[in-house]
Amino acid sequence: MRPGPRNLITDVPGLHVGNAEDDRLKSGVTVLTADAPFAAGVHVMGGAPGTRETDLLAPDKLVQAVDALVLAGGSAFGLAACDGVADALRRAGRGHAVGPVRVPIVPGAICFDLLNGGDKDWEENPYPALGRRAWRDASRDFAIGSIGAGTGAMTGRLKGGLGSASAVLDSGVTVGALVVVNALGHANVDGSRHFWAAPWELDAEFGGLGLPAAFPAAAEPIPGKALGQATTIAIVATDAALDKAGLQRLATVAHDGMARALVPSHTPLDGDLVFAASTGTRDMGDDASIPFALGHAAACTLARAIARAIHAARPATGDLQACWCQMPEQEKGQRTGKCAAPTQRE
Template sequence: MRPGPRNLITDVPGLRVGNARDDALRSGATVLLCETPFACGFNVMGGAPGTRETELLAPDKLVGGVDALVLSGGSAFGLAACDGVSDGLRAMGRGFQIGPVRVPIVPGAIVFDLLNGGDKDWDANPYPALGRAALAAAGADFALGSEGAGTGALTHRWKGGLGSASAMLEDGITVGALVVVNALGSVTAGETRQFWAAPWELAGEFGGLGLSGPYPAGDEPNPAKRLGEATTIAIVATDAALDKAGLTRLATAAQDGMARAIVPSHTPFDGDLVFAVSTGAKPLPDPALTPFRLGHAAACTLARAIARGIHAASPRPGDLQPCWREG
């Protein structure tokens, strides 16, 4: 397993990502889309999720593909970013054809960033415009850290952010991850700057500090945020041809990566969620063995993406937490 050429989710051919941010608002939106609709599944393990159109992703539901996925700040207000993306896709001629009308399928998930010091006293919800701007910015290259939906993210100790990573497997399959880290838990061990995700780090991609330990096994952390103020939301992607059932299982396996990189994770106060998508470009090299390998790769890649999001966060005036780079 090695990183792809960009070490971004867009190393999965055909995928594009766009970011939009509002520095006064201290929030933003991130959009993932493909040249054609893609299959999608999801898994929720946090106790306080905020989502749109996720029920249709269940394996027994009719919709076979989605046009885009949206990750956004703004708590419940941020779900409106999906409206902006939907409007933009319809203007592009994208969407499910029903007679003369096209209906874009745009599931999304949000993080809570309403208490991060930004100006939230708006007259009109700003998130539809942020969603449409993120769609317009979509490309193969995009910035990490304090960008897009990670603009105003916070964690237990460090400023949060938007992370991404990729892995190329020996059988030619590519796996990528995209994540907004706004967790209740800590991404670093104890009082150190060492990332919990260090055992899965590739090529010193988030500082190369390792994980030396030992750390107290009986540590009982107290939450630094209140109920509903935290969430880590992610997308894992592959070019391997998986159906909705296979992607639901891939999303479930990828949640292990969140637990490897954030301690504690999947708490009652977080809305932790993972989408899993497939472009379907490559048949499974081994129908029995490949899904097993993909689950492990997705978990490792998501853990790396989480650390990379914190590693890339940049300081801005009014920050409530320090950036890892300045720690």
């Protein structure tokens, strides 16, 4: 297993990601779309999800393909970002054909970022416009960190963000992950610079620090946020041809990546959710080992994407949490005020 050329979910051929954010709002929207409609599934593990059209993705439901998947901040208000994306898709002539009418299929999920220091005193919901902007921005190259739906994300200890990673299997199949990390739990071990996801890191993509020499004693976790203020939402994608049932299984297995990278995860106070998507361009044939390898790769790639989100987060005016890049190597949890330039398009 090796990273794709971009180490982004868009290493899966045909996929595009767009971001839009409002720095004053400290929130934003991230859209995954494709050259053509694609199959999708979903699995929810958190106790407080916020979603749109996820029932439609069940294997027994009529529609077999979607036009986009949306990840947004804004809690329930952020679900309106899907309206903006659907409007943009309709203008582009995209959507499920029902006679002469086309209806864009745009499932989405949201995270809670309403108490992150941003200005939320709007008169008109800003998320439909952010959704339209994100869809127009869709490209194979995109930045990660404090951008899109990850703009105002926080975790139990450090600033969260938008992360992505990819892997190419020996079979040639590509797997990618896209995630908004706004978790109740922690991505770092005992407040250190070390990531829980370190065993799955490739090419020092989030610092190459490995795991600490000694681990803290097990203790009961203390929530850093209140009821309903967290959620990690993700998409895993592949070019392997999977139907909706196979994608539901892929999304289920990918949750292992959250558990590896965030401690604790899947709590009653999080709305943790994973979408799975397939462009279907690579036939797996009769090789039963490929679905097995896909599940493992999806979990590993999601864990890496979560750590990359924290690693790439950058400070902004009014932040309530420090970024990973502000942590001194020896002094845990103190701000240094020194961070590299924000992550740019690669």
